[in-house]
Amino acid sequence: MSPAAQTPSLLITGADVLGRGVQDVLLVDGRIAVLGADAAEQAPERTQRLHADGLVLLPGLVDLHTHLREPGREDAETVETGSQAAALGGYTAVFAMANTNPVTDNAEVAERVLDLGRRAGYVDVHPVGAVTKGLAGEELAELGLMARSRAQVRVFSDDGRCVHDARLMRRALEYVKAFDGVVSQHSQDPRLADGTACCHEGELSGRLGLPGWPSVAEEVVVARDVMLARHTGSRVHVAHVSTAGSVEVIRWAKAQGIDVTAEVTPHHLMLTQDLLSGYDPVYKVNPPLRPTEDTLVLREALADGTIDCVATDHAPHVRQDKEHAFVDAAFGMLGLETALGVVSTTMVASGQMTWADVARTMSTAPARIARLSTQGQGVVAGAPANLTLVDPTRKVTVDAALSRSLSRNNPWHGRELTGAVHMTILRGTVTAREGLVWGTEEQR
Ligand SMILES: NC(=O)N[C@@H](CC(=O)O)C(=O)O
Ligand SMILES: [Zn+2]
Ligand SMILES: [Zn+2]
Numbered sequence: 313m314s315p316a317a318q319t320p321s322l323l324i325t326g327a328d329v330l331g332r333g334v335q336d337v338l339l340v341d342g343r344i345a346v347l348g349a350d351a352a353e354q355a356p357e358r359t360q361r362l363h364a365d366g367l368v369l370l371p372g373l374v375d376l377h378t379h380l381r382e383p384g385r386e387d388a389e390t391v392e393t394g395s396q397a398a399a400l401g402g403y404t405a406v407f408a409m410a411n412t413n414p415v416t417d418n419a420e421v422a423e424r425v426l427d428l429g430r431r432a433g434y435v436d437v438h439p440v441g442a443v444t445k446g447l448a449g450e451e452l453a454e455l456g457l458m459a460r461s462r463a464q465v466r467v468f469s470d471d472g473r474c475v476h477d478a479r480l481m482r483r484a485l486e487y488v489k490a491f492d493g494v495v496s497q498h499s500q501d502p503r504l505a506d507g508t509a510c511c512h513e514g515e516l517s518g519r520l521g522l523p524g525w526p527s528v529a530e531e532v533v534v535a536r537d538v539m540l541a542r543h544t545g546s547r548v549h550v551a552h553v554s555t556a557g558s559v560e561v562i563r564w565a566k567a568q569g570i571d572v573t574a575e576v577t578p579h580h581l582m583l584t585q586d587l588l589s590g591y592d593p594v595y596k597v598n599p600p601l602r603p604t605e606d607t608l609v610l611r612e613a614l615a616d617g618t619i620d621c622v623a624t625d626h627a628p629h630v631r632q633d634k635e636h637a638f639v640d641a642a643f644g645m646l647g648l649e650t651a652l653g654v655v656s657t658t659m660v661a662s663g664q665m666t667w668a669d670v671a672r673t674m675s676t677a678p679a680r681i682a683r684l685s686t687q688g689q690g691v692v693a694g695a696p697a698n699l700t701l702v703d704p705t706r707k708v709t710v711d712a713a714l715s716r717s718l719s720r721n722n723p724w725h726g727r728e729l730t731g732a733v734h735m736t737i738l739r740g741t742v743t744a745r746e747g748l749v750w751g752t753e754e755q756r
Contacts, residue, residue, distance in 0.1 A: 319740035321345075323355045326365035327701060329691050331667030337369065339697040342740035347693050364701055367734055368667050371675040371690045372404025372698030376467065376496070376575055376682060377551055377623035378648065380406070380437070382428060383421070384413025388719050389628040391428035391437055394648070396716040397626070399434040399743040401648040402700035402733035405679070405687045406435050410442040411472040417442035417453035419461035426463040434743045436687065441465040443475050443484045443495060450477075452484060459491045466683045469496035471551055472598075474533060476502050481537065485546035492683055494547040494573070497537055499558070500599065504529035510639050512585050512600040520588060522638060527555040527606075530599055534558045538565035538572050549681055550574040552625050554599040556609035563618045573681045575623035576610050578647055578654035583607075583723060593634055593641030594723045597627070614673060615664045621677040624651045628719030646717050650710055650724045652702065656731025660704070667704070697740040706732040716749060 322339040329335045329347070336351035337344060338359070346354050380394040391408070398406045408425050410416035416425060422439040429437020441458040445451045447470045458465040468488055475481045475497060484495050505525035511517050513524030534550055538561060541548040550562060553574045565572045579597060584604045587595045595601060613619040627644025634641050655674065659665040665673075671690065679688020689695035712725035736744040743750055 321356050321359040322362060322740065323352060323359050324362045324364050324369065325352070326363055327367045327369040329369045330671050331368055337691070339737070339740045342697055344691065344693055344695050344697050347691070366703070368702045368704050369691060370402070370667065370671045370700045370702060372687060372700050372736065372738065373402045373652065373674045374678040374682070374684065374688055375403050375406040375624050375626070375648065375651070376621060376678040377471070377625045378406040378408055379411065379625070379627045379644070380408040381412065381628060383424065388630045389717060391425065392432040393716055393718045394626070394628070395429060395432040395434040395437060396749045397648040399736050399738070399749055400716055400733065400747065401650070402652045402702065402736050403435050403648065404698040404700070404736065404738045405438065405684065407438050407440050407467055407682060409471045410440050410469060411447060415442050415446050416440065417445050417447070419454060419457040419463070422458050422461050422463035422465055434749065435738065438467070438682065438684070439463050439465060440471070440496065441468045443468045443470045444480065447473050449473060449475060449480065452480065452487065455484070455487050455493070456491070459493060466491070466493045467496055468493055469498065469551065471496065471498045474498050474500045474502060476533070478536060478540065482540050482544060485540055485544040485548065489544065489546040494549050494681060496549040496551045497533065498551050499530045499533035499537065501529045501532050504532070508639065510596055510600070511588055512602050514603065516585055516588070520591070522588070525600070527557055527602070530555050531557040531561060534561045538562070538570050541572055542568065542570045547571045547573070552577050552580065552599055552623070553610065553619055554580045554602050554606065556606050559609050559613045559618055563613070566618065573620045574618070575621045575678070576614055576619045577625045578622060578651045579645060579723065580610055581607060581614070581658045582654050591638045593636060593638050594645065594721055596638060596641050596643055597645050598643035611658060611664060615659065615669065620681065621673045622651060622655055623678065624648050628717050629721050630719060634721045644721065646715065646719060646722045648717070649715055650729065652733050653708060653729030653731050654724070656702070656704065657729045661730045697737055699737040700733060701735040703732050703734045705730065708732045714747070
């Protein structure tokens, strides 16, 4: 990365800041120097100008839940390709899940992922630490060492698997409290979701002849975990909330003052289980796509703050793992490049959320949950210049072939989304612009 001191000054004019009104914004030395009427006057000599009329300026997006697959599955994604996809999607920071090979269950792997992210340089890559060694659910991983490492891990998760042993979950919550960490739980009772289950259990799964798992497999774990959070006084985060029942529990827990936060994925906001009728494994994901009623409750919960944030659960898989009969295919779908468009289409174009709500749910709230000090302050003078410019009315038909991800398990292919990322800026440097990744080493 080029040092911030060499980043040219940039004056952004005409953009609607968070949808709250047009303000000029001056970026100097990688920071937001001035906001408002004085910005142009205070611009140093040779400041570049960007005319952003009609665009909305948001703080750089932060993804609490990304699978970058490196180390171990560099055929599906690398930190570099995943970072490029993230920059194109408007992200300036992502949290890389620990289900890699080797698993990120110690300081060494965590620092390796951190360094790979820095070398790529498109977004800040923060490793998530595993809760248990090897994700085996038996013994706590080196939580303290990961927290004290250069990676300063604060988010811990066995994602892909549920920490189903209540005693281990309790100990993990007690442990992370010492450094204000958070346990992000993949809530799914393995005893209620047997190994072959691959979709939502209900009338449709019966008709399709696919083994399903019930909503309650998620809800019982959410209910248990909020009680453990209350008991330990620690923080629990519910990953990929997918059912109306989970929302009910989280709403109740928050009303009690329990320190619980939650995320919803773009796919659970827009896609529903009826897509499974063609048995296309691109729609196979964990937790599964649910009935429309759940989707509508998730949207309401995101808008009213019961669900704190949107997280992609970007889960790239190679063709050999995904293109199988539905029951045998891998779980997961791409999400980084389309998340903003999906949220814009489902929540903003529909009038359920404002752009300020998008800034909260896709930047400031996830940064706060992860206790990020380097990002998520919003668009304010003095903050690092991590910014995303959005064209709110642009309609884009998603083309999987144009994705920067190495994988092609893209459920959004062919869909028209309203609202597109125009530009992403990391500490004053443009990382993506109009569908092209900028800021490669050669260009700097
Ligand atoms: N979401 C998925 O369906 N798959 C994720 C794991 C996970 O998030 O549970 C993956 O790593 O592929
Ligand atoms: Zn998961
Ligand atoms: Zn995941």
